[in-house]
Amino acid sequence: MLEAFLRAGIWMPNSCNQGTCGTCKLQVVCGEVDHGDSPLETLTAEERAAGLALACQARPLAETEVALRGSEPGRTTHVLRDLTATVVGVEEIARDTRRILLGLEEPLAFSAGQYVELLVPGTTERRPYSLANTAEEDKVLELHVRRVPGGVASEWLFGPVAVGDRVEVRGPLGDFHAPDxxxxxxxxxxxxxxxxxxxxxxxxxxxxxxxxxxxxxxxxxxxxxxxxxxxxxxxxxxxxxxxxxxxxxxxxxxxxxxxxxxxxxxxxxxxxxxxxxxxxxxxxxxxxxxxxxxxxxxxxxxxxxxxxxxxxxxxxxxx
Structure with a gap:
């Protein structure tokens, strides 16, 4: 549900988008949802029984109406988009840390502080990386990546990734950003x-x-x-x-x-x-x-x- 709202340009609180933070918790007013992989630590059995759901994990099973628990009418957001980027820079900047630069064919609208998700080639895994950019720097995205030993994304970003590679990007995401x-x-x-x-x-x-x-x-x-x-x-x-x-x-x-x-x-x-x-x-x-x-x-x-x-x-x- 979260993805559907964001793709429609409708604001909904979101942070980790992995079901671990609870930021996107909402009230199901009517209808039925599949909670998917919502962890019990984040969404308890009692909360599910009370009609709460994690928007980043839940899928509607029928016509469903939901309400935010802390509504902010009129709040603007940037539309969630899928883009294909080209790796234009790979730089070692510190111990086990790299700067990855991704060139876009068209600008991505976002607010400074938000993040994007990268699809790890050859997998269905996506990993989030914060942008070091200002909103005006919208054609070349700057990511700072820390090596995670044995990690799916680390094996790629500290291994075969090279300038010229094509990367699938989804974003922007997250409520941690500079105010308007x-x-x-x-x-x-x-x-x-x-x-x-x-x-x-x-x-x-x-x-x-x-x-x-x-x-x-x-x-x-x-x-x-x-x-x-x-x-x-x-x-x-x-x-x-x-x-x-x-x-x-x-x-x-x-x-x-x-x-x-x-x-x-x-x-x-x-x-x-x-x-x-x-x-x-x-x-x-x-x-x-x-x-x-x-x-x-x-x-x-x-x-x-x-x-x-x-x-x-x-x-x-x-x-």
Whole structure:
């Protein structure tokens, strides 16, 4: 059902699209649905009996009417599309991390921070990757890919993938994205990314600064060791052009001069005495995101201004 709504250009909340986050949970008003692969951890037996369903997993078995539990009338969305892209760049940017550039024959409308799914060649498996682009960079999609040992997508993206290959792409997806321009108030922002969780934050930060060049934007990039860091030159260039922008690199597994040691959410708490009126953006592994939410609330950030995207493991081992 989720895919049908998005392809029709009708907004419906969505995040993981794998049945694990529960973001797209809705109420079946009348009719009957097949819950498909909806996990009991996300949609309990009691919720099913009460008529709830996960839109990303459920299929209607008859004429069905549904209602969102938290409706937002008039909210706009980008139409979900299927495209064929061409690999135009493959670059090693950090330890077990690659930048993949995909050229499109026609632009893809999206909001900075959203993601696309790639169909792994020779399989029926799709894998989500956040876009590092701004909405204006709509002809060449930039993905940051972390190697997952034995993963179906990793075996391909760190193996035979090559410039000139054709790739099936579906998107855009996800509710983690920069606000529309008319809703952007120019408030101070803090962004915390773990590993390749930096990707969507780059698009969001650059979009925010293009709209309000003087705004305060602080970005924390947390990784395990220095070899995992990347795009620091890009962040330095952004800082040089915007006096209100700064970034902090944080290493959890080693102490190296020039970088903070520990965890990014803790570094934020140490640096910012109060974040009332700020917006917060978190992307990365679930433990980091959860710690970031607590850190933001500790500094009095309003819950409605906290945005999060958890990277959950979806890559199954290759046969």
């Amino acid at each position: 321009a008319d809703e952007d108030q120019g408030e101070p922002m803090v962004l915390i990314g773990g590993g390749t969780g930096l990707a969507p934050l780059l698009g969001i930060a650059r979009t925010a600064l293009a709209r309000h060049p003087e705004r305060t934007v602080v970005l924390y990039h947390g990784v395990r060791v220095e070899a995992d860091l990347y795009d620091t030159d890009r962040l330095e260039e952004l800082a040089a052009g915007h006096p209100g922008f700064s970034f902090v690199t944080v290493l959890s597994r080693e102490a190296v001069r020039g970088h903070r040691h520990g965890y990014a959410p803790d570094a934020f708490v140490e640096d910012i005495a109060g974040a009332r009126g700020w917006s917060g953006w978190l992307c990365g592994p679930p433990p980091m995101v959860e710690a970031g939410v607590k850190a933001f609330k500790r500094r009095r950030m309003a819950p409605r201004l906290i945005h999060r995207e958890k990277f959950t493991a979806a890559d199954a081992p290759a046969p």
